[in-house]
Amino acid sequence: MLSELKPTRVEDAYLRLKDEILQNRMPPGFQAPEPEIALHLGMSRTPVREALIRLESEGLVRLIPRRGALVLPVSADDMREIYEILTALEPEAAASLARKKPDAGCLQELEAITLAMESALASGDLDAWADADDRFHRKLLAMHANNRMTNFVNTLFDQVHRARMTTLRLRKPPEQSTREHREILDHIIAGDVENARKSFRAHRERAAAELLSILESYRLPAL
Amino acid sequence: MLSELKPTRVEDAYLRLKDEILQNRMPPGFQAPEPEIALHLGMSRTPVREALIRLESEGLVRLIPRRGALVLPVSADDMREIYEILTALEPEAAASLARKKPDAGCLQELEAITLAMESALASGDLDAWADADDRFHRKLLAMHANNRMTNFVNTLFDQVHRARMTTLRLRKPPEQSTREHREILDHIIAGDVENARKSFRAHRERAAAELLSILESYRLPAL
DNA sequence: TCATGCATTAATGTATACATTGTTTGAAGG
């Protein structure tokens, strides 16, 4: 029901290419024509082409007329665009969740993710921390029943994924972020709509400023 | 530069199908298999298929396994999703514009659109009014340099286009909307960030409530 | 040596072919 009964080549190509891009095995600037990618994936151009179109619409790739597919770098300005949108949308989701008072089961899961983040911070496991961070944001969105918002924001998360992974180790331990997640969760549980919104907004604004300042101080124009 | 040098069949199919959908010549619920659409457009399945994939990613169509492309109706719940996103994003764009104090030329254009809306209201020309409304929203977004936001919001505008056209004549003359546009513009010109944001938010919240109440009172579950 | 232009190469956009598989029709049997 959730996954396709029959795995199609397009889906396969899409997932594999997306994975290669997000894991930085196909780094930004990487470029290859359709036939080459098709060969690499062991299928014909047709499904590859459709997968590339999809990746392009998600902002991970650009199709350049006679040059092939280009893995897009994410510039500081892209980052600004993306964080501006996240700053507007995610707090709404959080506020709406606080209003709706979701059932205990769902909140339990958010709670577990937050605990995982806290313990990852304590043990200095940055990868686990980043994973919990990602899960928190995605879970919160998924709980707020707005599929259009969820899907769109998820594509934005994907776009900044590489940048977050890179900067993860260029900054101090993310204590503040962790505290803020806890704070947001508390407000949601308490049903405090306005504070849920505000604290999420502050969380995003601070994270964006931090990320951009890291990019600047390390002279990373794009990732 | 703006348009493609060479009009491709995919682009042609995309534009024509989108137009047919938005103009309600292919109404919600309309369904046709790829070969039929290809025949209708006078080209092979390949470009049609790519155009349909694009329309699907924009939420206008759904591709159902052995049934063909289905023109999606927009339900009240879809409307809720869409307006929630607009309510979060557009006020940010307005606020940011108020902050940036755009040059007179651009504001001139917004002013002209607002005047057009006011005179359309005065003369009772609903189509001209709706056109000015649409242009105001799109222009404001375009002025706020965030392409991701602009593109996404534009797809949402497209999705609600039919519903807006239908309800346009089921409601009282849109005096309030017109006043609100003027108010928003004034705040932007004055550089009043917070009031630009607030008045736009109020504008969207009211419009959403109005639209949904019309759907309810006329028993229109979807459009 | 460097510029110019032609020929070759190669990538895309599109058409077509084909296998797979779900749907539907119609006939046969209860």
Add this chain to the structure above:
DNA sequence: CCTTCAAACAATGTATACATTAATGCATGA
């Protein structure tokens, strides 16, 4: 008359073929 099963049909997913056209490289000439 309704149900069941099979065969024909049809749509998709994918592969392949092909025309067009941009890029590349090489040869030619100044």
